Amino acid sequence: MNKVEIKKEIVLNVAQDIFAQYGLTKTMIDDIAKAAGVGKSSIYYYFKNKEDIFRAVIETQVQKVQEKIRASINAAPTPQEKLKAFVISRMKSFREVAHIYNHVFKDEYLKHYEYIQKIRKDYDQMELDLVASILSEGINSGVFKIQDPSLASFVIMVGIKGLEYEWATSTDIQKMEQDTEKLFEILFHGIMK
Amino acid sequence: MNKVEIKKEIVLNVAQDIFAQYGLTKTMIDDIAKAAGVGKSSIYYYFKNKEDIFRAVIETQVQKVQEKIRASINAAPTPQEKLKAFVISRMKSFREVAHIYNHVFKDEYLKHYEYIQKIRKDYDQMELDLVASILSEGINSGVFKIQDPSLASFVIMVGIKGLEYEWATSTDIQKMEQDTEKLFEILFHGIMK
DNA sequence: TAATATATCGAACAAATTGTTCGAAAAATT
DNA sequence: AATTTTTCGAACAATTTGTTCGATATATTA
Incomplete structure (x- = not known):
């Protein structure tokens, strides 16, 4: 698993918890970014969009x-x-x-x-x-x-x-x-x- | 307890559950209104605002x-x-x-x-x-x-x-x-x- | 019943939020 | 040193959403 995949995994893990608590609409990209310890826009380096x-x-x-x-x-x-x-x-x-x-x-x-x-x-x-x-x-x-x-x-x-x-x-x-x-x-x- | 107070109580009860789950910012007036079974704007007949x-x-x-x-x-x-x-x-x-x-x-x-x-x-x-x-x-x-x-x-x-x-x-x-x-x-x- | 007061809501708006883009700057790799 | 990869701040566009307002329904009173 290379570096990008590891980071993706981290984002996915925190996103899982936040989505579980708030659902899709009430979860903000910035919630995920903050929890993952990265900038909001960096998320878009790993994923196309919120969905x-x-x-x-x-x-x-x-x-x-x-x-x-x-x-x-x-x-x-x-x-x-x-x-x-x-x-x-x-x-x-x-x-x-x-x-x-x-x-x-x-x-x-x-x-x-x-x-x-x-x-x-x-x-x-x-x-x-x-x-x-x-x-x-x-x-x-x-x-x-x-x-x-x-x-x-x-x-x-x-x-x-x-x-x-x-x-x-x-x-x-x-x-x-x-x-x-x-x-x-x-x-x-x-x-x- | 008159009618208005009863309605206020209902709104307050559903609001309590929703705030508990989502917190202040992630709770929308419409969430409360829908759960209370009233129109969004009717909420403002009972309360000044969200806070x-x-x-x-x-x-x-x-x-x-x-x-x-x-x-x-x-x-x-x-x-x-x-x-x-x-x-x-x-x-x-x-x-x-x-x-x-x-x-x-x-x-x-x-x-x-x-x-x-x-x-x-x-x-x-x-x-x-x-x-x-x-x-x-x-x-x-x-x-x-x-x-x-x-x-x-x-x-x-x-x-x-x-x-x-x-x-x-x-x-x-x-x-x-x-x-x-x-x-x-x-x-x-x-x-x- | 008519008149008045109370209660409800749809539609519209303004303000704020937020998903997404973009270019520039670090950091890593070659 | 050059190039590629990764990160992010700032800005933008689109959407969301809190709030207002006038109209309509419902209840109350005279």
Whole structure:
């Protein structure tokens, strides 16, 4: 990582915190510049404009969430446990980025419809593929009996998203994991051979 | 409370939340108006300007903190327990208004030096008087041996403020109360007859 | 009901804010 | 020493936003 990339990283890190607290519109370039310890105009040496920084922050966040989820799935041995790992890891990661998540998907989603929508859509598709691949693996190894994996993963994702609100308001992670366990107990007995 | 006062109260309540989150400068009149469900210009029927709302919010907060502290002192039977009640109640109240407290006394204290300084000064004086009166009561009832109550209360207040940072960063209220207990154990044995 | 007072808001404006550009000056590299 | 890379102050343009004002709606009073 060369010098420019390091500086970019620094700016991105402070921008992440400030955006998380204030959102896109209420964050000023000078806020970021001051926090990063550089002049306001220097920011434009690294990024095209404010939205460019915001986009980079969001993309970094999304990528980190993806990586965490993938890692926890890979660490799980069986398809059943992979599914559980996916749900729990997703839940935890979302809680970690809850602040910026609120700004992106609630406060200001109207103004920046286009590219936020695209990021969201891409992310949703990636999750769908992930779940579908877990299900396929389960079918191949003979533990799941599913006719249409992509349909099943769609249903699973819809279910998870339906629980999002409940998870967002709860503070007891252990209880959430227990609830997830219960959910999957029912789900597994519906699809297991 | 008449209609105007009720509306003022509503505006003040939403303004409190928004100021707590964004601070004075980053809060827009329209944010408050939208949250209160009124037109932007209607706000000016109730308040002179933005700072007027901010000042009212701060004053309300300060007053509520004062009331809580006074109530808990009155509920305590002995001077020793009144002192303890003061410290613990103050600590808890400050934690409750921590968000707005940060904005008022950290982020923007330079811009609005004059009246924030005055509010702070008045509040400090009130606390000083409160502690002094508790000490006086203790002296009169013969449980405290103090030459100069106002000097002693000044020292106590300085001590409490010195602990503020530690309290602000800690999340374990029970531990904080235990620490306070220890502090007062020492203090009491120094001043008790 | 008519008349008066109270309450609300849209539109417009002035002032301030702030994202962005640009050229010059450091700092680093060749 | 020359050239390239990096940084930033100052200025500008565009936007934002606090505030005003007159008109309209709603409530009150006579």
